Each structure stands twice: as structure tokens, then as C-alpha cells.
Amino acid sequence: xxxxxxxxxxxxxxxxxxxxxxxxxxxxxxxxxxxxxxxxxxxxxxxxxxxxxxxxxxxxxxxxxxxxxxxxxxxxxxxxxxxxxxxxxxxxxxxxxxxxxxxxxxxxxxxxxxxxxxxxxxxxxxxxxxxxxxxxxxxxxxxxxxxxxxxxxxxxxxxxxxxxxxxxxxxxxxxxxxxxxxxxxxxxxxxxxxxxxxxxxxxxxxxxxxxxxxxxxxxxxxxxxxxxxxxxxxxxxxxxxxxxxxxxxxxxxxxxxxxxxxxxxxxxxxxxxxxxxxxxxxxxxxxxxxxxxxxxxxxxxxxxxxxxxxxxxxxxxxxxxxxxxxxxxxxxxxxxxxxxxxxxxxxxxxxxxxxxxxxxxxxxxxxxxxxxxxxxxxxxxxxxxxxxxxxxxxxxxxxxxxxxxxxxxxxxxxxxx
Amino acid sequence: xxxxxxxxxxxxxxxxxxxxxxxxxxxxxxxxxxxxxxxxxxxxxxxxxxxxxxxxxxxxxxxxxxxxxxxxxxxxxxxxxxxxxxxxxxxxxxxxxxxxxxxxxxxxxxxxxxxxxxxxxxxxxxxxxxxxxxxxxxxxxxxxxxxxxxxxxxxxxxxxxxxxxxxxxxxxxxxxxxxxxxxxxxxxxxxxxxxxxxxxxxxxxxxxxxxxxxxxxxxxxxxxxxxxxxxxxxxxxxxxxxxxxxxxxxxxxxxx
Numbered sequence: 001x002x003x004x005x006x007x008x009x010x011x012x013x014x015x016x017x018x019x020x021x022x023x024x025x026x027x028x029x030x031x032x033x034x035x036x037x038x039x040x041x042x043x044x045x046x047x048x049x050x051x052x053x054x055x056x057x058x059x060x061x062x063x064x065x066x067x068x069x070x071x072x073x074x075x076x077x078x079x080x081x082x083x084x085x086x087x088x089x090x091x092x093x094x095x096x097x098x099x100x101x102x103x104x105x106x107x108x109x110x111x112x113x114x115x116x117x118x119x120x121x122x123x124x125x126x127x128x129x130x131x132x133x134x135x136x137x138x139x140x141x142x143x144x145x146x147x148x149x150x151x152x153x154x155x156x157x158x159x160x161x162x163x164x165x166x167x168x169x170x171x172x173x174x175x176x177x178x179x180x181x182x183x184x185x186x187x188x189x190x191x192x193x194x195x196x197x198x199x200x201x202x203x204x205x206x207x208x209x210x211x212x213x214x215x216x217x218x219x220x221x222x223x224x225x226x227x228x229x230x231x232x233x234x235x236x237x238x239x240x241x242x243x244x245x246x247x248x249x250x251x252x253x254x255x256x257x258x259x260x261x262x263x264x265x266x267x268x269x270x271x272x273x274x275x276x277x278x279x280x281x282x283x284x285x286x287x288x289x290x291x292x293x294x295x296x297x298x299x300x301x302x303x304x305x306x307x308x309x310x311x312x313x314x315x316x317x318x319x320x321x322x323x324x325x326x327x328x329x330x331x332x333x334x335x336x337x338x339x340x341x342x343x344x345x346x347x348x349x350x351x352x353x354x355x356x357x358x359x360x361x362x363x364x365x366x367x368x369x370x371x372x373x374x375x376x377x378x379x380x381x382x383x384x385x386x387x388x389x390x391x392x393x394x395x396x397x398x399x400x401x402x403x404x405x406x407x408x409x410x411x412x413x414x415x416x417x
Numbered sequence: 418x419x420x421x422x423x424x425x426x427x428x429x430x431x432x433x434x435x436x437x438x439x440x441x442x443x444x445x446x447x448x449x450x451x452x453x454x455x456x457x458x459x460x461x462x463x464x465x466x467x468x469x470x471x472x473x474x475x476x477x478x479x480x481x482x483x484x485x486x487x488x489x490x491x492x493x494x495x496x497x498x499x500x501x502x503x504x505x506x507x508x509x510x511x512x513x514x515x516x517x518x519x520x521x522x523x524x525x526x527x528x529x530x531x532x533x534x535x536x537x538x539x540x541x542x543x544x545x546x547x548x549x550x551x552x553x554x555x556x557x558x559x560x561x562x563x564x565x566x567x568x569x570x571x572x573x574x575x576x577x578x579x580x581x582x583x584x585x586x587x588x589x590x591x592x593x594x595x596x597x598x599x600x601x602x603x604x605x606x607x608x609x610x611x612x613x614x615x616x617x618x619x620x621x622x623x624x625x626x627x628x629x630x631x632x633x634x635x636x637x638x639x640x641x642x643x644x645x646x647x648x649x650x651x652x653x654x655x656x657x658x659x660x661x662x663x664x665x666x667x668x669x670x671x672x673x
Contacts, residue, residue, distance in 0.1 A: 107575065110626055290519040291491050333521045408442060415463040415502070417495040 003267075005130035005233075007307050009139035020137050023128060023235040033231045033240045040244045041203040041251055047284045048246050054079065055225055055277040063087035072096055077330045082279060085326035086272050094322055101328035101354045108332050113407045114357040115398055116164035117157055118198070121145045121184055123366050123383045124175035127237030129223075131268065133304030133386045134170040136237070140305050143366040143383030144175055150184050154191040156369045160361055160395045163411040164194040166219070170386075171200035171239050178206050182213035189214035193412040196261075200238060201248035207255025216416060218252035219261030220245060221299065224269040225277035233268060249285060259293030260285070261337070266320065267301035267312030275323045279330055286331075295335035295357070296327055302341050302387040317346055321353075328354040340389040344401075347391055351407060360398035362389050421650065423618055425595060426511075426543035426564035428482070432456040433612070433642050435597065437622030438464065438486055443476060445626050450481060452635035457482045459513060459620070462503045463489040484545065486513040493532035500537050512537060513567065514546045523573045527554040531561055538562025547599055550584035555592050566592055567620065569600040570611065576603025576624060579611060589615040605634075605641030612645025613653060 006024055008017060022029045036042055063084040071081035072093065084090060085097060122144035125134040133140060145153065157165065167184050169176040181199055188195045196217035197210060207218065224230050227242045234240045249260035262281050264274035282294045298320060300312035320342075327336060338347050338355040340362040347358055363372045366383030370376075373394070393401065402409045423430040436449040438461040449455040458477060462485050477483065485503035490496035493516065500512040514537070516529045530546045531554060538544045543564045548554060550568035558566060568585050571577035578601060579585065589596050595617035602608050608619045619642055628634035 106627060107623075110623065286521060290521065291517070293520050333523075410464075413461070413464050415489050415499060417490065417498050 003131065003301065003310050003313065005307065005310065007138070009137065009306070011139050012137065016137070020128070024130075027231070030231070030235055031240055033234070033242050034227065035241070036244055037238065037241055039203075040241065041247075043204070043247055043250060043254070045243070047250060047281070047288065048243060050284050051225065051246075051277050051280045054280045055273050058083055058273055058276050060087040060272045063089045065089050065092070068093050071329075072100055079280070079283070079330075082326060082330040083276060085329060086275055086323065090322060090326070091318070094318060094325070097322065097325040097329065098353045101325040102352065104328050104332040105354055105356065109356045111407050112356065112410045112413075113351050113402050114164070114335070114410045114413070115162065115360050115395065115402070116166055116194070116196075116357065117162045117359055117361045117395070118166045118168055118364070119150075119153060119157065119188075119369075120168045120364060120366050120383075120386065121150055121153075121181075122172070122176045123170045123386065124172040125170035125237075126172045126174065127239040128235045129237075129239060130233050130235065131265070131301060131304070131310055133306075133384065138304070138306055140384035141382070143381060144180075145367050147183060147187070149367055149380075151187055153367065153369045154187060156373055157361065158191040160373060161399070161411070162361060162395050163192055164196070164414075165192045166196040166198055166217075166359075167215070168198045169200070171237065173200060173238070176200075178202060178209060182210055185210060185213035185215045189416070194414045198261075201245050201251070204251045204254045207252045207257060209255075211256040214416065216258040216414070217261065217293075217295075218249065218257050218259075219263075219295070219297065220248040220252075221263040221265055221297070222246060222278070222281070223265045225264060225274050225281075226269040229269040246281075249281075250289075253285075253289045253292045257292075259295060259335075261295040261297060261335075263297035263299060265299050265301060266315040266323070271315045271319065271323070275326070279327055282331055282334060293335070294331070294333070295337055296331070297337045297339060298324055298327075299339055299341050302390070304387050305384055308388075320346075321350065324350060324354045340391040340393075341387065342390055344391045344393060348401060348405060351402065352405060358398065358402070360393055361395040362392070364389060421646070423595060425545070428543070430456045430482075430618075433618040433646060434638055435459065435484065435618055435620040436625075437599065437620045438488065442626075444631060445622075446477065448631045448635045449625065450478065452632045453625070453639045456480070457484050457511075459484045459486055459622075460508065461486055461488045462499050462506070462508070465506070482511060483508045484511045484513050485509075486515050486547075487533070488515045488517070490514075490516045490533075491518055492516060492526075493529040493536065496529070496533040497536050500533075500542060501540075504542075510541060511543045511545065514544060525549055525569065527551060530554075531557045534558050534563050535561035538564075545597070550581045550588055552584075552587050552591060555588050559592060559594055563594060565595045565597050565617075567597045567599040570598050570607070571601030573600040575601050577601050578603055578607040582610075582614070585611070585616065586614055605637045608638055609641040609645035609648075612642055613648045615649050616645075618642075 067084035068090045071084045195215045197215045198219045336355045337357040364385040368382040432454045434453045435457040436455045438459040485508040487496040487499040516526045518526045545565045547567045555566045571580035597618040598611040598616045599620040602621045
């Protein structure tokens with residue numbers, strides 16, 4: 001079973017359409033995805049080599065129930081144990097894994113759950129990533145917020161009570177320059193206590209600049225660690241360069257960021273291998289930079305505007321739960337974020353087991369917080385969403401739901417020093 | 418026992434239980450004061466940096482001493498900045514230095530802690546450094562002006578008890594400022610054991626915060642700490658490690 005990602009917009013010129021089709025059908029027409037573009041930092045391949053060796057050697061069908069039981073008995077989860085926990089052999093042990101994961105979460109995080117919200121400030125994109133609503137060939141309403149509009153959005157969000165913000169853009173350095181993003185970070189420091197970024201990967205000196213502007217956390221999703229598969233999904237643009245994306249977290253740490261976030265987009269490729277690679281990426285980077293704070297996300301594919309059939313294929317909720325429990329047992333110190341791509345029931349349940357951070361009051365569109373937060377139509381321009389969310393709970397609702405199930409919502413546990 | 422006071426930087430305390438930060442709620446603070454008898458309460462400055470909980474400072478009775486900590490600091494410079502911020506926020510002059518360069522085990526960095534101790538002690542803070550129990554580093558901290566030494570019993574939040582027991586004992590034997598055992602104390606019996614060894618006070622948080630009945634656990638800690646302290650002051654009786662003692666003295670052959 002495969003997703004059908006290719007959708008032709010009637011608005012594309014003949015020339016554009018021809019180029020799009022050629023990118024889709026002729027691999028030789030696409031740039032070499034393993035070759036750095038001019039100006040991209042190259043910081044060495046040591047971590048990448050380790051992660052890829054581990055992933056390529058992973059034969060999940062070779063693990064047995066015995067391996068899983070042994071893994072569950074061990075006080076310290078080894079890489080081999082983790083591989084067993086991710087394997088099909090662990091599926092019947094999901095309840096036991098959940099209990100162990102819950103104990104680890106409680107040791108490291110108590111009963112706390114962090115709440116944050118994303119803020120998309122622009123949705124222009126120069127990439128053709130076939131599954132993404134922002135891709136440059138998708139016919140959506142594009143927008144980039146002005147400084148005043150960003151400030152207005154931030155004021156509305158801050159008023160709701162949220163203290164941690166994640167600033168996102170589409171991947172276009174031309175439309176959303178480093179300076180533009182830096183300005184948004186400076187503004188965010190006025191309204192929020194904690195500022196994170198989820199933008200296109202940049203060089204060490206650019207991460208340093210953004211850090212000085214007030215951001216301290218950087219999240220970059222690798223989408224898939226299978227570089228051959230990656231090549232078939234990211235057909236054009238800066239994002240196509242797989243190794244440059246892989247090394248983004250390390251460059252962010254080198255640029256002075258306190259913490260970094262990782263993820264594969266589950267449903268794009270073999271999810272077990274992607275989950276293994278994501279965790280190994282965290283594991284090896286933490287060993288190299290022990291002071292850095294690590295966080296993991298676990299997004300599954302979602303429908304987008306103009307393609308409502310996109311789905312996470314074989315990554316069911318139970319499989320997602322298995323992955324998250326395995327992550328928690330292997331990396332007990334890491335923050336685990338579960339986004340509004342998942343349903344309210346799933347998020348409530350997983351927050352009691354393994355997740356430590358949830359988003360609330362989410363919009364993946366541009367400039368629409370006023371209408372979304374007040375429920376009233378406004379005359380402001382709005383840009384379209386990146387994907388459809390599943391859990392639309394407001395901040396207040398999330399706060400009371402989390403408290404209601406015995407968790408302690410935390411709005412901020414961070415100082416910019 | 419009535420005159421048995423805990424002295425920290427010239428301040429006098431009757432209680433030998435200090436509430437740590439970390440897991441943190443109004444219930445926990447109330448119970449720590451009422452049931453565990455805490456007179457000192459740790460506050461993570463980074464955690465109080467929130468609108469929702471700003472009012473928490475107002476809920477702490479005036480006779481309770483606030484102990485802001487520098488968690489989140491990765492080096493001496495950051496710890497110093499956080500301590501100064503705490504002072505500006507009106508948290509008083511006490512500061513617990515926590516410097517971690519390791520996000521996995523959250524083990525303290527002794528070398529950076531010595532540096533921060535010196536700077537903050539010179540600025541008039543009552544400095545309480547959280548440290549890995551190493552005698553040389555503890556001496557350096559005392560020479561730099563530390564008011565207490567706070568060795569970890571085991572990795573923070575691990576509830577593993579006195580994993581570093583032998584090394585804490587060395588600090589108790591050799592260091593002249595109060596030794597406050599911090600991190601890893603998972604149950605009252607472990608707190609009691611540390612007090613029997615001669616520790617001056619115990620800091621705990623997770624053990625209370627995660628208990629089924631918080632007030633009852635808080636009371637249990639109070640009693641365990643008092644029992645351990647009494648046992649230490651009374652001079653522990655003979656504890657036989659292996660088998661029975663010989664009834665004939667080994668030195669009975671001596672006739673001079």
C-alpha cells in the first residue's frame with residue numbers, strides 16, 4: 001500500500017507542470033540529494049555514520065519474545081534491547097512496555113506535562129516535498145506575516161496563557177530570511193518565556209545569530225532516515241539535501257542552542273527503521289554533547305489541502321504507542337512531544353505513559369489566531385494550513401483536561417541565560 | 418535535643434528536612450511545612466519564571482526560608498546570573514548552586530561549582546553547593562566560602578538511596594560545615610541511615626511528591642530524620658557485622 005502524493009494544480013503553467021512531472025518521473029532530472037549545495041556547512045559525518053550503520057543492520061524480524069522479555073527486565077536499556085522493543089515480537093507486550101515506560105517517565109519528569117503552541121509566520125516554500133501542504137506546487141493561499149501581524153498573533157496567543165512558543169516557517173530562505181525569523185524571535189522574547197524554532201536547516205553562524213535573538217531550541221524533522229526513500233519524496237529545493245538536514249541539530253548545538261528536537265515523519269518509509277534511526281540520532285548526539293537537551297516527536301502523515309487521502313499507512317495507534325514506549329524506555333531523559341496531529345483520546349492516554357509535552361490552541365495556518373481563538377470572522381488575511389490537525393483543544397481546555405487526569409501542567413521551566 | 422540546631426551561614430534551624438525542587442505543587446509545599454516540618458524550601462528559579470505560578474511565592478509563609486537553586490545552569494557564569502536574578506526577585510540571600518553539564522543523569526559539575534561558590538560567597542550569598550561527593554572538591558568549596566556541602570546520595574530522581582554512602586561518610590568525617598544529603602533519597606529509612614551516619618540534614622522531593630499519601634509520607638520523613646539524628650547523637654551501640662564476638666578476649670594472654 002502506498003500513498004498517492006502527486007496532485008496537479010490547474011493553476012500551474014504548462015512549463016511548470018512539465019517540470020513537475022519530470023521531477024516526479026525522471027530521477028536523473030533531480031539534483032544529487034547527497035551532495036551539499038554551495039554555502040552549506042559540512043561538519044563531519046561521524047554521527048551520521050553511526051546512525052546509518054545501526055539502522056542498516058537492523059533486522060527487526062530476527063527478534064523474539066525472549067529478547068523482548070529480557071529487554072523489559074533490564075534496568076538499563078541497551079541498543080539491542082531497544083531494537084527488540086521496536087520489533088514485531090514486542091507487540092504482544094505493549095501493556096508491559098507501557099508500565100515500564102510510565103515508571104521511567106515518572107522518575108525523570110514526575111507527573112508533569114508541558115504545554116506549548118506553534119506559530120506559523122509564513123508558508124512560502126521553495127521545495128517540492130510531495131506529502132506536504134506547503135510544497136511549492138500545491139495551490140494554497142500563501143502568506144508571510146509582517147512584523148506588526150506577528151506581534152498581533154503573539155499578543156493573542158500570550159493572552160490565552162501560553163508561555164512557550166514554537167515559531168515555524170515554510171522552507172524559503174528568500175521569503176523568510178534569517179533576519180526576518182530573528183526579528184520574530186526578538187518579539188517572541190517579549191511575550192513568551194521560552195522560544196523554539198522549527199525552520200529550514202541553517203549554518204552554525206546562523207543558528208548562533210538566532211540564539212542571540214532569543215531562541216534556544218531547534219527542531220528539525222528528518223522525515224525519513226532512509227536516504228533512498230527521501231530522494232523520492234523531496235524532489236526539489238534546499239531540503240532535498242539529506243546530509244545537510246541530518247546535521248542540523250548538531251550545527252544548532254554548535255551555534256549555542258540549549259536543546260534540539262528530532263523526528264521521522266512516520267508513514268513515509270519503514271517506520272521501525274526510522275524510529276530506530278531517530279533514537280540513535282538522539283543517543284549518539286547526546287554522548288557527544290552531554291549538556292544538550294534532547295526531545296523527540298513522533299508525527300504521523302496527515303491529509304493536506306488538495307490531497308485528503310494522505311494517511312500514515314501501517315503506523316496504527318498501537319504501533320505509535322509501541323514506538324513511544326520504546327523511546328521512553330531507551331531514552332528516559334528525553335522530552336517526548338505529541339502534536340495535535342493525534343486525537344484527544346490518544347494524547348490524553350499517552351501523556352500518562354510516555355509523552356511529556358503537548359501542544360494546545362494549535363493552528364497550522366498563517367495569521368488566523370484571532371479568528372481561531374475568538375471563533376469570530378475577522379477581515380485579516382489568512383494563509384492556508386500545512387496539514388489538518390486532529391486535536392483542536394484550546395489552551396484552557398488542555399490545561400483542565402491534563403489537570404483532570406492527575407497531571408500537572410507546566411507552562412514554563414526555563415530561563416534564557 | 419532542644420539545643421540541637423542546624424546552623425547554616427549564621428542562621429539557625431530546628432528542622433533537618435529541606436524540601437527539594439523538581440516536582441512541585443502547592444500541596445507538596447503545604448505538606449512539607451506542616452507534616453515534615455520543613456523550614457527551608459527550595460525553589461527552582463527557572464520554574465518560578467512563569468505567570469501561572471508567580472503567586473507561589475506569596476503562598477509561602479514568611480518564617481520559611483527560601484532556597485532558590487540555579488538549575489538550568491551549565492557553567493559557573495550561568496549559575497551566578499541565575500543567583501543574582503533570584504536575589505532581584507526577592508528570594509533572599511540563600512542559594513543552592515546546581516550546575517549540570519549532563520542532560521542524561523543530571524550529575525553536578527564540581528569544578529564549575531567551586532568557581533560559582535567563590536563568586537557568590539564574595540557577593541554575600543549563603544552558598545549551598547550541590548556536588549558529587551569528592552573530598553578534595555568539597556574542601557575547595559568550603560575554602561571558597563560554601564556554607565554547607567550538599568553531596569548527592571545517588572542520581573537525582575532515581576530513588577536509589579545512599580549509593581555514595583562511603584564517600585558521604587568521608588565528607589561527614591572531614592568537613593567542618595554542615596553536610597546535607599541531597600538527591601536520590603527514596604524512602605524514610607534511607608534518610609534515617611544518612612542521619613545516623615552523621616549527616617546534618619536531608620533534602621528530598623520526589624520521594625514525597627510521588628507518594629500515595631503525601632502528608633503521611635511527609636510525616637514519615639520527619640520521624641525518620643529525627644530518629645536518625647537521635648541515634649547519631651546518642652552514639653550508636655555495638656553493631657556486629659559478622660557472626661558472634663569471641664567471649665574470651667583476644668588479648669587475654671597479656672600479663673603485664
